[in-house]
Amino acid sequence: MLNVIAIIPARGGSKGVPRKNIRLLGDKPLIAWTIETSLRSKILDRVIVSTDDHDIAELSVKVGAEIPFLRPSELAKDDTPDLPVYLHILDYLAKQENYHPDVVVWLRPTSPLRLAEDVENTVNILISNEQLDCVRSVCLAEHHPYWMKKLEDNCLIPFLHEIDENKFYRRQLLPPVYRLNGAVDVSWCKNVIEKKQLYAGKMAGYIMPPERSVDIDSELDFALAEILLNRRNNESNN
Numbered sequence: 001m002l003n004v005i006a007i008i009p010a011r012g013g014s015k016g017v018p019r020k021n022i023r024l025l026g027d028k029p030l031i032a033w034t035i036e037t038s039l040r041s042k043i044l045d046r047v048i049v050s051t052d053d054h055d056i057a058e059l060s061v062k063v064g065a066e067i068p069f070l071r072p073s074e075l076a077k078d079d080t081p082d083l084p085v086y087l088h089i090l091d092y093l094a095k096q097e098n099y100h101p102d103v104v105v106w107l108r109p110t111s112p113l114r115l116a117e118d119v120e121n122t123v124n125i126l127i128s129n130e131q132l133d134c135v136r137s138v139c140l141a142e143h144h145p146y147w148m149k150k151l152e153d154n155c156l157i158p159f160l161h162e163i164d165e166n167k168f169y170r171r172q173l174l175p176p177v178y179r180l181n182g183a184v185d186v187s188w189c190k191n192v193i194e195k196k197q198l199y200a201g202k203m204a205g206y207i208m209p210p211e212r213s214v215d216i217d218s219e220l221d222f223a224l225a226e227i228l229l230n231r232r233n234n235e236s237n238n
Helices: 030-040 055-063 082-097 114-128 189-195 219-237
Strands: 004-009 047-048 105-107 134-140 148-151 155-158 176-189 203-209
Touching: 004 030, 004 055, 004 082, 004 114, 030 055, 030 114, 047 082, 082 105, 082 114, 082 189, 105 134, 105 189, 114 134, 114 148, 114 176, 148 219, 176 189
Parallel strands: 004 047, 004 105, 134 203
Antiparallel strands: 105 176, 134 176, 148 155
């Protein structure tokens, strides 16, 4: 049996939407959606929140997550990458608890509309193929790169020069392109610890629908999440 843990990274600081992790979305704080979804997942052994913020920590414990420590301030800056946060948690678990999970699931609280089945399906893709290094959730890109432009000297030019746009003059002719939606990232712990890599090597994707792929980074994203959440609730009540 593999041991699978979820890590929910939740800094107290936020520039786009201040204090967004504890701001209400619908009837509960934003981070509560991710914690509750994680706890409903049958594939996770532990749900751990990594935060530097006392309010987030207190709320997370009430909802049901573990807070084994407060994250050091040097790992909670605007430009802190994911890898050192991963390593800090895994190092703590190894040294303080002699606990060595096999798989780590990275669940950003800014993706509140994911379902437990999205977490389980993404993990199952990884553990069913040991040749994989990681699995990341994606959705269809809203804007196709073949039609994207850039400005040079106030002139629009193709972003991808090698593409003949005349061959793709209709949307139906465009090949499917997917974007990372930030909802679920799954890695083998040994790759994180030994290779110091997260999203590298042989990577698979798990496709999610756009209505579960909102990644909240602005007030507009918050408004969209509210709309989609209300629609979900209405559909479940009918």
